[in-house]
Amino acid sequence: MIHSIHKQIVTRIIKKRRGKLIFPADFNDLGNGNAVKTSLSRLVNDGMLERLAQGIYLYPKHDNVLGTLYPSAEDIAYNIAKRDKARIIPTGVAALHRLRLSTQVPMKLVYLTDGAPRKIKVGKHIITFKSTTAKRLAAKGKISSMVIQALLELGKEAVTDQVLNRITEVLQQEDKKKIKEDSKLAPAWIASILLSIMEKLEKDDRVAGIN
The missing domain is CATH 1.10.10.10 (Winged helix-like DNA-binding domain superfamily/Winged helix DNA-binding domain)
Structure with missing residues (x-):
């Protein structure tokens, strides 16, 4: 057998x-x-x-x-989540790097999850899954949820025009309804940024439609 x-x-x-x-x-x-x-x-x-x-x-x-071509630590994290049928959101430096707001390759990746908490060492990388509340995982947009976590890591004072331009660029790929809904789950200063960007994208869409 x-x-x-x-x-x-x-x-x-x-x-x-x-x-x-x-x-x-x-x-x-x-x-x-x-x-x-x-x-x-x-x-x-x-x-x-x-x-x-x-x-x-x-x-x-x-x-x-x-x-040998190895998968990235991020790919491994998402494959583990898929296996466990769990939701995950990258936090901190992992979110910044995934959105290309930082060139620093994180050795320690931290993800919020509704699955089992654990820490996994893969080569030089340490992947940590931290249990969190349903509310923190309630964001609908994959990109907007990462943006929220990235902004939390940066802090309000570190949000430059360059950061805003990059966030605007990545949020063009997100459903605007999801941006609006996810803004309700973010701190007020982040919600303000998300809604401002959403209004700009909607205005751009209207202009593009007219032209």
Whole structure:
């Protein structure tokens, strides 16, 4: 039976694209958790998979020049959330970096989540999932929620014209209704920024429509 499970796991992995993250939970339907873990460990030893962290594996993709291509810590965080069917929002430096408001590559990534709190070390990076209230995760827009967290990290006094221009640029990709709704969940000074940008985008849309 164990041999059969191993064979099924290998077949499924081969069907996936290289560079894909693999979790033991991907094989829950096979019904034998210990056999799955044993099989994945065997595939690491055989060189088919690479273990990135406890319970997180990579079906590696190789480049002739760069060698093994690894997913970013952010990609790993979102894949974990997808696996756990949990919502996450990047906070602090992670939000700033994702919105390109900072060139600093964060070694410590912190995400608010409605899933299980945990800390995962992946290479030099530490990914922390912090439990939070439903209200803090109630934002509808993926981009506007990140903007709120980024502004909270910056603070009101650090919001320059350059920051506002970048936020305006990224919010062009967000549903304006979501911006308006999410502004209700933000502190007053952030809500004011979001609504001001939303009005500017709506005005630009009207002008574009006339032209």
